[in-house]
Amino acid sequence: MPEGALEIDRVSKRYGDVVALDEMSLTVHGGEMLGFVGSNGAGKTTTMRIALGVLAADSGEVRYDGAPVDRTTRSRIGYMPEERGLYPKMKVSEQLQYLGELHGLPRADAVRSANRWTERLGLAERREDQLQKLSLGNQQRVQLAAALVHDPSVLILDEPFSGLDPVAVEVMSTVLREMRDQGVPVVFSSHQLELVQRLCDRVGIVRRGSMVADGTVEELRSSGPTRLTVHAPEAPADWAEGLPGVTVESRENGRTALRLDDTADDQRVLRAALATGPVHEFSRERPSLTELFRDVVTEETDE
Structure with a gap:
């Protein structure tokens, strides 16, 4: 063919x-x-x-x-x-x-x-x-x-x-x-x-x-937003609030899900987490196609 x-x-x-x-x-x-x-x-x-x-x-x-x-x-x-x-x-x-x-x-x-x-x-x-x-x-x-x-x-x-x-x-x-x-x-x-x-x-x-x-x-x-999962069991609920370029999406059982924009520094996030005590997990996740699509639809709705 x-x-x-x-x-x-x-x-x-x-x-x-x-x-x-x-x-x-x-x-x-x-x-x-x-x-x-x-x-x-x-x-x-x-x-x-x-x-x-x-x-x-x-x-x-x-x-x-x-x-x-x-x-x-x-x-x-x-x-x-x-x-x-x-x-x-x-x-x-x-x-x-x-x-x-x-x-x-x-x-x-x-x-x-x-x-x-x-x-x-x-x-x-x-x-x-x-x-x-x-x-x-x-x-x-x-x-x-x-x-x-x-x-x-x-x-x-x-x-x-x-x-x-x-x-x-x-x-x-x-x-x-x-x-x-x-x-x-x-x-x-x-x-x-x-x-x-x-x-x-x-x-x-x-x-x-x-x-x-x-x-x-x-x-x-790779072009989508970066997400981090941080497990810092001793961290207060507001430990990530105010970090530049960081949005807290959820927090449960000591695990905080964060969304980072292009201005965010993940190492600064790590230092902030370590300042609260032990960090058992610090993992970066790329969005799935479903999440990317949802972002596009949300943007369309906002417009």
């Missing part, structure tokens, strides 16, 4: 007075998985639909492998919408074959691909069932098969893990890793941030239609 990059370059979209996207930019390279996260209404689905050509952008450009995305390029994109979009009364095998042919596969190739993906995703025994007779989790697997049946060069998935049990999550995670390892740019949105942190090479956090943070999980965690 090709290893071109999918680029969304300063894309904007308005609906009357409502700004859905404000110069949204992101790049997903071949062989890379990007997690696209943000609160509801932040612009994730709109971005994906513009990349697919379902919506037209007011300005900006979508490119694949350096060239503007056109109808031919879009036929090479595998897309999994958040809303199930398949035919409920159609048999699983028939609609996967049909979708493969719509993407340009010869019928025999579409049949082989449909059989391969139903086998791979644990649906072989349900091929002749109508979609509506499957559980919601299995319907989600069929949606993934529909996105993969034409051997796509780009994979875009909107909340692919929604409603899946742990076994199905692991199956889907493995398939997405395999596609990435074959050189496919993979981008998916999700509210399951622990899963995003575990799977993705990079994460983009979107707020109010713009990308506000983009980088590897480690880069984003």
